[in-house]
Amino acid sequence: MSSQTDVQSQIIRAIGLTVTNGDRSLNFYTQALLFELVSDITVEGQDYSDLEGVPGVKIRIITLRLGDEFIELMEYLNIQGKPILNDSQSNDLWFQHLAIVVSDMDRAYDRLRSFPIEPISVAPQTIPPENEASGGVRAFKFKDPDGHDLELIWFPPDKGKDKWHQNGDRLFLGIDHSAIAISNTEQSLHFYRDLLGMQIDSRSFNWRATQSRLDNLPGAEVKITALRPVQDGVGIELLDYILPGKGRPMPSDCKSWDITHMQIELVVNNLEQLVDKLRGNGVQFVSPRIVQFSDHSFPYRQGCLVKDPDGHAILLIME
Missing domain, CATH: 3.10.180.10 (2,3-Dihydroxybiphenyl 1,2-Dioxygenase, domain 1)
Structure with a gap:
């Protein structure tokens, strides 16, 4: 077996949702759906800008837990993204x-x-x-x-x-x-x-x-x-x-700060090997590099954001 077949997705650590107003979303998820607040941090700097493909980024990240699972509400504090279309349907490819x-x-x-x-x-x-x-x-x-x-x-x-x-x-x-x-x-x-x-x-x-x-x-x-x-x-x-058939495609200019943006955080066993494999298969990258995090309070050591064939965001990480 070649080493390339050894790359595995271990587990989904969390799912991130870009939100307009962190406080409003925090109240909704904790009060209506009984999620529990885990942490509420603000991050900025080149590493986070590279990770999300957003220059000069400043993000409030609110981590919530329900049972064994986690979501992250991501509010971009210095840029306002486009809202989700009111007529969005389940067969639209950004769904x-x-x-x-x-x-x-x-x-x-x-x-x-x-x-x-x-x-x-x-x-x-x-x-x-x-x-x-x-x-x-x-x-x-x-x-x-x-x-x-x-x-x-x-x-x-x-x-x-x-x-x-x-x-x-x-x-x-x-x-x-x-x-x-x-x-x-x-x-x-x-x-x-x-x-x-x-x-x-x-x-x-x-x-x-x-x-x-x-x-x-x-x-x-x-x-x-x-x-x-x-x-x-x-x-x-x-x-x-x-x-009724395929809906509208993901807009080609959809960015991490747009409210449509959701990212599945996928823990992998070998990020460098996987990135090489994805590049060789023409996968679209949002992050220009594998970002290394030295901040030990951050939940993972390495990350790289890519898009699937229809434009859904997958954040590949190593803990």
Whole structure:
């Protein structure tokens, strides 16, 4: 076996969301969804500018935890990014959501409705039983104050990880996956599986009225490929919309400070080797170099931001 095949994605450390107002987003995620505050720091300097591809950057990074999983709310303090388009749809290729697992869908939905959310789904939807991979799963999609897409998801006893069924009395349990809209499944598998070393966890096909009501997208049919890193944890779901077809592409000028920007922080076992491999395969780089961090309070030692074939941001890191 050649050394190049040894590169592996170990685990997703966190998912970063660029936000307009850190305090507003902090209040929403902690009050509506019961995330817990871990840290609230401000970073600046050349290393962070190179990492995110933003000159003269100053970023407030608010780290939140839900169960075992983490998100980072990233507020660019010295530059205002473009907002998410109001007419954004699930099949637009910039679409990305976080799936937040709940122990009781009806209670979670009732709680959420007392906060200023923008619903996407008509109401919580139950996947039909003829869908072998996800029959019985209940889901509800909505938007946070910035328009980032979120999903509440409930797993029946025969679906989902064991940990989602050992919840005690908590209502919001953690993050199961981040789902991204893609233009071509095989193209994305080449990137995530063949280059990054992730593993296929499951495949499914969602359609009929349930999916349309879930996505608020008439006639929706979507091919879903679920991927996991080798150490499990948060997964990535590839959403390949067959109907109504592919939506709009990611804008070519989308930057890290734009509110559309989300970045999956992926821990890898050999960053230098992986970067060489990605460069050799024509992958788009945002960071001009592997950034080395000497600040021991920062959560990782090395980082490099790249984009997948459809423009979704992946922050490759070594802890």
